[in-house]
Each structure stands twice: as C-alpha cells, then as structure tokens.
Amino acid sequence: MHSLSKNIHAIVLTLAFAVAIAGFSASGAVAQATKLVFEERAADSKSTIEFETNGRIEISWRATGGAFQVTVLDPTNNSKLVASAPQSRDGDDSPPMVGKLPFSRPGKLKFQVEASGPWHIRAIEFNAPK
Numbered sequence: 001m002h003s004l005s006k007n008i009h010a011i012v013l014t015l016a017f018a019v020a021i022a023g024f025s026a027s028g029a030v031a032q033a034t035k036l037v038f039e040e041r042a043a044d045s046k047s048t049i050e051f052e053t054n055g056r057i058e059i060s061w062r063a064t065g066g067a068f069q070v071t072v073l074d075p076t077n078n079s080k081l082v083a084s085a086p087q088s089r090d091g092d093d094s095p096p097m098v099g100k101l102p103f104s105r106p107g108k109l110k111f112q113v114e115a116s117g118p119w120h121i122r123a124i125e126f127n128a129p130k
Contacts, residue, residue: 035124039122044065044077052107054125060099061119061120067087067114068084068097069087069113071084071101075109
C-alpha cells in the first residue's frame, strides 16, 4: 500500500509540473521565434547588406576557416554596437567555430565579418514575451 501511495504522489507531481509548463508556454512568457531576418554564406571578410529588425534577435554562426568574428553595426554611421569574441581554429582537423549572440535593438543593422575561410551566419527575430 505504501508503494501505491508513492506512485500516486509521483503521478500527481508530474501532472502538476506538466500543467505548469503548458500554462507558462501558453501565457506567452516564453519568447517565440518569428522569422529569419538575415542569412548569408561567404568566405573571408566582408561587410554585409543592411537588414531590419523589430527588436530581439539571436545571431548564430558556423565557420570552418582559421579565424572568425562578427560585429553588429549601425549602418547609418558604421558605428560598432556589439561584437562576438574572436575565434580561431588550429587546422582542418579542428571542429568548426560556432556561436550565438543575443542582441536587441529595432531598426536597420548590418554585420562586419572578419574571417579567414568559409562561414554561414543567420539572424532570427523573436516575439517579445507577453
């Protein structure tokens, strides 16, 4: 009988936890990805085209060259807003350089990518939590 009581208690706690998570998600308290606002693949360093965002984005990249760094710029005056930490690889056997950089600012942006070798970068926009 004691074992049955423990099992019922575990089931009730699991259901309560599941209901709490569902309510939290349904409330909009978790930011939801809305759209891809920028994506580019290239090799070596370059300044990208401008793109526009309504607020919160996550910048993610993967690079397979020897070095990589991305800087977010205000395109009106090319001022630096934020930059990733510089990354480097020792050779072809090293794993690719990957990273994510959260950023929040509505308006036009562009990237300055400093790289030696191929890279792929994306910016995903998120809805604000309600």
